[in-house]
Amino acid sequence: MSTSVHRAIASLPLPDGWHWRVEPRPRRRTLGIEVTAEGEVVFAVPPTADPSAVASAVRSRLPRLADEVRRREVRPAEPVKELIGGTSFAYLGRRYRLRLVPAVPEARVRLRAGWLELPEPGSPAEGAQALADWYGARGTAWLVPRALPVALRMGVQPWEVSIEDLGPRWGACTPQGLIRIHWAVMQLPADLVEYVLIHELCHLRQPGHGPAFRRQMGLALPDSDRREAWFGREEPFLWRGAVRQEGRPGPAG
Structure with missing residues (x-):
């Protein structure tokens, strides 16, 4: 076949x-x-x-x-961050500067007074993982309560909504109704996070991306074409966890 x-x-x-x-x-x-x-x-x-x-x-x-x-x-190279004080990170469309704090037992990644605080990691990879975990936890707390009313409005019932590392994909929908969103999406403005969520929720009814899917998107989100174009401009610049290793020069994000 x-x-x-x-x-x-x-x-x-x-x-x-x-x-x-x-x-x-x-x-x-x-x-x-x-x-x-x-x-x-x-x-x-x-x-x-x-x-x-x-x-x-x-x-x-x-x-x-x-x-x-x-x-x-023509996609630009994947952003690479350097985990030093002052590096810029986004959360829900707002920019925050990184501030390294002592890695005492009670220290954790958090937003505080306009800064994104990161306990000093043992290695760049360890710091990147701590930040990814923070995006995942913070994003779950923000997105999941908002996802259920959106799903009800659309007339669909996801089995679960979660935030994970999806590699090169920004979202996924399984036949069993599991909606997964990449933690990196939480860097985007709320309107674009909602766009990614609704895109995946629409797959509960339309698994492909054909005309029926686009009609479904238009019904669920009247300005979906505008948000799709906006997302297309923003997503190449999302940080997905790549960090500059010590002693290795590279492009900064």
Whole structure:
């Protein structure tokens, strides 16, 4: 089946230079299209996919896909932070300067008097993990109480909403109803955190990103196109935990 789907997609007027592949996924019911951080297009298809229907769906999405691939290809390098006093970190769209404090037993990562305090870590990697854990805990306390009313308004029932490290993905929705949001998303303004949340909640009804999904997004969030474009401008600059190692120069975030 994947061979015939591959031939059907290859017959389309795909832009020159595209890297793409067909990936059969037994648990999918509809076509899914993903663009990786490197700009590769992944066509995720269910076992019973009809090649002509897949080709038609892909054809209708080519302009938007081309824009997304171009954006990925010119994506800036992943931000790298240096864990020294004064380094800037964002939380819910606001900027805070890092302040290192003594690593006494009661010390913890926290916002205090306009500073993001970090107990002096034993290594940059240890400090990065402490900050990621703080984003996760603080983000969970902020997001989960807000997620349930949004889900009720949309008429969906997630099994659980959690904040985790999702690697290159900003959000995920499992067939069982588990909504996961990357901790790094908590650096964004609240309107964009809500956008990511609603995007994943919409997947409870529409697993793909086709016209039905976009209609669902529009119903749940009337200005979803504006927020999508805003998110696209902001997300390449989100810090995902990369830190400058001692004695190793690198680009600062």
